[in-house]
Amino acid sequence: MGHGAVSTAATAVERVRLDADNVAKVATTLQALSTPSRLLILARLREGPLPATELAAEVGMEQSACSHQLRLLRNLGLVVGERRGRSVVYALHDDHVAGLLDQAVYHVEHLRLGISDTAE
Amino acid sequence: MGHGAVSTAATAVERVRLDADNVAKVATTLQALSTPSRLLILARLREGPLPATELAAEVGMEQSACSHQLRLLRNLGLVVGERRGRSVVYALHDDHVAGLLDQAVYHVEHLRLGISDTAE
DNA sequence: GGAACACATGAAGACTCATTCATCTGTTCA
DNA sequence: TGAACAGATGAATGAGTCTTCATGTGTTCC
Numbered sequence: 125m126g127h128g129a130v131s132t133a134a135t136a137v138e139r140v141r142l143d144a145d146n147v148a149k150v151a152t153t154l155q156a157l158s159t160p161s162r163l164l165i166l167a168r169l170r171e172g173p174l175p176a177t178e179l180a181a182e183v184g185m186e187q188s189a190c191s192h193q194l195r196l197l198r199n200l201g202l203v204v205g206e207r208r209g210r211s212v213v214y215a216l217h218d219d220h221v222a223g224l225l226d227q228a229v230y231h232v233e234h235l236r237l238g239i240s241d242t243a244e
Numbered sequence: 245m246g247h248g249a250v251s252t253a254a255t256a257v258e259r260v261r262l263d264a265d266n267v268a269k270v271a272t273t274l275q276a277l278s279t280p281s282r283l284l285i286l287a288r289l290r291e292g293p294l295p296a297t298e299l300a301a302e303v304g305m306e307q308s309a310c311s312h313q314l315r316l317l318r319n320l321g322l323v324v325g326e327r328r329g330r331s332v333v334y335a336l337h338d339d340h341v342a343g344l345l346d347q348a349v350y351h352v353e354h355l356r357l358g359i360s361d362t363a364e
Numbered sequence: 365g366g367a368a369c370a371c372a373t374g375a376a377g378a379c380t381c382a383t384t385c386a387t388c389t390g391t392t393c394a
Numbered sequence: 395t396g397a398a399c400a401g402a403t404g405a406a407t408g409a410g411t412c413t414t415c416a417t418g419t420g421t422t423c424c
Contacts, residue, residue: 142287142349147280153352155278159382160271167262176401189383191402201355210391210400220351227347229262231340232273235321279412296371309413311372330370330421 156200157228161185162193167229169203170222173215176205276320277348281305282313289323290342293335296325 142150156162164183168174174182180190194214197203202221205212216222262270276282284303288294294302300310314334317323322341325332336342 142283142345146349146353147283147287150349150352151278151280151283153355154274154283154348155381158271158275158278160267161382163262163267163271163274167267177399186384187401188385188403192382195402205401207390212401218355220355224348224351224355225262227351228274228344229266229270231344231347232270233266235273235338235340235344281412297369306414307371308373308415312412315372325371327420332371 153200153202156197156202157224159193161189162197165190165193165197166202166216166221166225169214169216170225173213175208175211175213177211179214273320273322276317276322277344279313281309282317285310285313285317286322286336286341286345289334289336290345293333295328295331295333297331299334 157166161183165179165185168179168182176191176194177187179194180187183190185193194203194205198205201217203214204217205214207213277286281303285299285305288299288302296311296314297307299314300307303310305313314323314325318325321337323334324337325334327333
């Protein structure tokens, strides 16, 4: 085994080939997780549904900016918004979204990153 | 259980909090997986190391474009390049990169996506 | 040393995208 | 009906980024 105490979860998952057809879909979906704002939104929704305004406040975004990002996440099918009174309660659409989030954060955190970027 | 035949792999993974510190790192790393070109590069390297030129040919990119993306992936610590003769053989840096790839593709493929985007 | 191969790199151009500002729709309540 | 609240949306701006072109560095072999 590796250096961690956790057996790699990938063993439980059937590999999916990455061909020209689905690569665009995968890329588009992963792009939704590639910005701090949306990542914070999804991470917050992972702990439970929340009205849009409260959500925006908790992730420190302006209402408009948050709404724009929520529209994007909605169009990708990652979150759903349901009207309750004058609020719209947002939630993760699927368990796969939560799983994707967990796995992404887990693997990235356990990578020995270089991130020298422009430096070196 | 859900609709799939596979028990969610997330159960095997300790949750990592996503706070303001690491959210940028996660976002930056996930951005490396958010473009078709890099996704194809990583997917190809997942099957084994490969010299840069062959890699570029297999993913259908020009040498220069591929090299630019490889530099980006190198700076993020996702791939490593080792000189062998006049070639530079590239490979995934870590098992976590492979795991991240697998999980991402798996979850995205099993999402019921909307992707209406501008339409609807 | 010189030619050919393998790869890296800088600059430029087109493009995408996240945020802000202003405005508009929809809902509740008096 | 009108005011206040909750959210959505369009346009504009500014930053980031992917690709191409041209060139530069490093290596092998004659």
